[in-house]
Amino acid sequence: MIEVRTCARLxxxxxxxxxxxxxxxxSIGLSVSRPQLLLRTEASDRLVVEGSETxxxxxxxxRFIRQFGLPAGAHLSLLTSIxxxxxxxxxxxxxxxxxxxxxxxxxxxxxxEELASVAGRxxxxxxxxxxxxxxxxxxxxxxxxxxxxxLTPSGAAANGVPxxxxxxxxxxxxxxxxxxxxxxxxxxxxxxxxxxxRMPEAPxxxxxxxxxxxxxxxxxxxxxxxxxxxxxxxxxxQRLVGDCFAPVQGGRFSNPLSEKLIDFLLEKGAAGAGQSxxxxxxxxxxxxxxxxxxxxxxxxxxxGSLGGGQVFCVRPxxxxxxxxxxxxxxxxxxxxxxx
Numbered sequence: 001m002i003e004v005r006t007c008a009r010l011x012x013x014x015x016x017x018x019x020x021x022x023x024x025x026x027s028i029g030l031s032v033s034r035p036q037l038l039l040r041t042e043a044s045d046r047l048v049v050e051g052s053e054t055x056x057x058x059x060x061x062x063r064f065i066r067q068f069g070l071p072a073g074a075h076l077s078l079l080t081s082i083x084x085x086x087x088x089x090x091x092x093x094x095x096x097x098x099x100x101x102x103x104x105x106x107x108x109x110x111x112x113e114e115l116a117s118v119a120g121r122x123x124x125x126x127x128x129x130x131x132x133x134x135x136x137x138x139x140x141x142x143x144x145x146x147x148x149x150x151l152t153p154s155g156a157a158a159n160g161v162p163x164x165x166x167x168x169x170x171x172x173x174x175x176x177x178x179x180x181x182x183x184x185x186x187x188x189x190x191x192x193x194x195x196x197x198r199m200p201e202a203p204x205x206x207x208x209x210x211x212x213x214x215x216x217x218x219x220x221x222x223x224x225x226x227x228x229x230x231x232x233x234x235x236x237x238q239r240l241v242g243d244c245f246a247p248v249q250g251g252r253f254s255n256p257l258s259e260k261l262i263d264f265l266l267e268k269g270a271a272g273a274g275q276s277x278x279x280x281x282x283x284x285x286x287x288x289x290x291x292x293x294x295x296x297x298x299x300x301x302x303x304g305s306l307g308g309g310q311v312f313c314v315r316p317x318x319x320x321x322x323x324x325x326x327x328x329x330x331x332x333x334x335x336x337x338x339x
Contacts (some may be wrong), residue, residue, distance in 0.1 A: 004097040005041045008088040008320035011130040011277040013241035015210045017202035031135035031317040035082045041101035060098040074282035087276035092128030095119035113161045114281040119136040126162035134320045170316030171225045175292035176283045181309040202244045206298035231272025238274030254279035330332035
């Protein structure tokens with residue numbers, strides 16, 4: 001039996017929608033302690049898929065079986081899952097968990113980057129792949145611009161997984177109060193591709209502002225464990241990212257309720273707040289369990305008056321997926337403290 005456990009991620013933004021310097025996107029994000037995905041896989045004489053997300057698990061399994069010539073039989077059970085299409089990165093984690101389990105069951109060693117390429121993940125952002133590998137805060141370098149690419153009007157790059165420029169542990173005391181309002185799901189699949197196709201080219205000055213905020217405010221604050229400066233940079237970046245996406249999502253954030261929640265989180269003391277990926281999940285950054293519990297209480301009351309939803313607190317996850325082979329010791333994919 002192969003068992004894979006991995007976690008959700010918060011996507012903090014794509015940095016360059018202009019491409020004038022020869023690359024597109026570039027993204028920032030971090031791995032969080034929950035929700036978690038737990039997949040168990042055993043040898044079988046046929047393909048059997050049980051538990052959550054059976055269609056997606058089966059689809060990825062069939063793709064990996066064809067690509068790597070794996071045995072056609074396997075019993076996959078997705079025991080716990082990350083909510084789909086709410087901005088927490090469930091698709092990439094399912095794909096990598098299924099690919100890792102099946103290839104290891106067959107005695108093959110295949111990198112997460114190769115698995116992601118086969119599964120069609122990492123087309124724009126490498127955050128989910130890096131979160132699976134090593135966790136922590138991640139900055140990727142985007143894709144080289146390729147002329148006449150079908151992915152975006154500017155010409156984006158389906159040239160493999162974006163390079164990881166930095167991975168750094170997030171302070172253990174930081175907490176993210178995460179809210180999933182009872183709204184429509186975020187963009188995914190063909191709807192997401194269509195949105196990127198329709199996005200106008202962003203002004204270069206927006207990418208320049210975001211890049212400066214990352215390099216000269218967010219990253220130094222992360223290293224110095226300065227939650228106030230990190231939160232300020234995060235909030236400003238989120239607003240700039242939202243302005244880039246406004247033409248396709250109807251506003252700075254995915255819906256009016258998400259925007260209200262972000263404003264409320266900041267009003268009630270969050271150091272920074274924003275929307276993860278396409279949402280509707282939003283988050284507020286605080287330091288310590290006490291302030292996190294108080295903020296959760298206030299958000300639950302506020303959200304209850306607006307239709308309800310889920311509110312929970314997550315810790316940073318500074319390590320990658322855990323892979324357990326029943327015939328071997330536990331193997332933990334984990335990096336050194338920084339790269």
